[in-house]
Amino acid sequence: MSGMTFTMLDAAKMSTAEIYGQTLCDLGDEHPEIVGLSADLAKSTKIGVFGDKFPGRFFNVGIAEQNMFGMAAGMAKTGLVPYVSTFAIFTSMRALDQVHTDICYQNLDVKMIATHAGLSFGQAGTTHHCTEDIAIMRSMANMTVIVPADGIETAHAVRAAYDRKGPVYIRINRGFDQVVYDKPDYGFQIGKAVTLHEGSDLTIIACGATVWRALEAAKMLEKVDGLKVRVLNMHTIKPIDVEAVERAVKETRRVITVEDHSTIGGLGSAVAEVAASTGKAFSFKRLGVPDCFSIIGLHEDLLAHYGIDENGIAASVREMMGKDFEADDNWEDEV
């Protein structure tokens, strides 16, 4: 990847947020108009390394998220490109009016790198779990929403956000992510899903922390059950890759979405909106957090609890494959 000052080996030892911080430092070298903002979470979100490198271009506003996003809007109006980092919940909910009205409405170049998303801050409880942000952010006009699957994809997204006009929301996790990509150049492009595993029986569409788990499930299902499961990494929720969803519906007729987010309004809903417009009959299931405030616990445990880990995903695939719905309907056009 151009401009990357760390190797894949380094990356394996860095948390996702650390990779973000380093990437932003590199971008900062290339583009003097980039500024950084945080709200007493410079250390936690790792935007602090940008602050250490460019102290004059970094603003810690204290614990005041609304002020921070408003300031970012003002800065963007003057031609600066603010990267703003706090926890996902405070980006998408505490400061939402500022994000909506000051940033999205004016279509400003503010890049929001929101950390501790989904259930990744599991032990912190509902005040810090963030399972509604994809739904919220993708409903904002002008907004681009990206949910990277791992650290390297985060580096791509942070760079791509600079080149993309308008507000961008990048949702990352606390701590380390499982490594999905062992080489950097796999062709990351905003709005283009990545096929990680080919298959014609069923398609799993995943984003973020569930991508690695979906891939593991697909490998296991191939070995144990002989199933051919397609896995799509839908890293961009908005604009969604319409073509990839349509192909999944037409070619596999069974689609399961999986996300570390509520089943309402997120990836599953975004996919459903496209899939329902294909005019094709298909079997569909959305996996995620089922319209509740999550229990507390370790991220791993919570993903298992809500059936969005490898085993949970595999069980849902098996269940869908076991349904004899084809007899009821005219499925002659199935490929």
Add this chain to the structure above:
Amino acid sequence: MALTTEDKRRLEDKAHELRTLCVDTIVWAGSGHVGGSMSAMDIMTILYHKYMRIDPKNPAMPDRDRFILSKGHVGVGYAPVLADLGYFDKELLKEYNHTGSPLGMHLDSRKVTGVEASTGSLGHGLAIGLGMALGARLQGRDWKTYVLLGDGECDEGEVWESAMAAAHFKATNLVTIVDRNKCMIDGPTEEVMALEPFADKWRAFGFEVVEADGHDFDSLAAALDTAAAAREKPVVIIANTIKGCGIDFISGDYKWHYGGFDGEKTAKAKESLARFHAARASGEKGTAK
């Protein structure tokens, strides 16, 4: 009402017990917000063991005083206070942060008996407390609402929106306390986002300001008595505290906002707490805080 010597001794003993139990809970939990728990512990101790009208056996008692831990991240300091009083089984502290436990980093009012509001998103507590205080007044009840804020938390605009409203509505049955430990996550408050002149800000918003030594029970008692006598303006107690108070190797160090203790550090922490307690009991001024 001034504290008797016996009162004071009892509160110091209780605070020591609770600080120690907090260290244990942090060990059981794996890690926790130790700095802000230690700075707030004497405040919570005097409220729960001297000032508040409560009945842990009847936690929903309609006329109970309300306490809102607006700086909700120090659940690991607050849970021991509640468990010790019998709001729930102390054994539960051993499962703090464990998957499926009712006790997480920020306490959930629907899962933890005795907790009045699910805090953790900073800046919310004063508004909720004001609502409760006005609720009491409207219904002719005499209970009080106590809200404990972090000083870094006072960066949030909502705190000042609530402050303006509390003065406007003359909510004298609301007692606001700020744990002024002068630290937040990214550094000292005055370096990250200066609060001073802090007392003047509260005054300008219509509050009567009482400054107290947040680690001296006489001083806290005098401040709480002033708050109890408030008739015109709501009172804010700015409790000057020390982040990590009682544990010498973390005290005053903002980097210990959050952390964990291995076996060696746990032992050192407990030794330090014992020294702190002994020094305080002997009436030493400016002890090993």
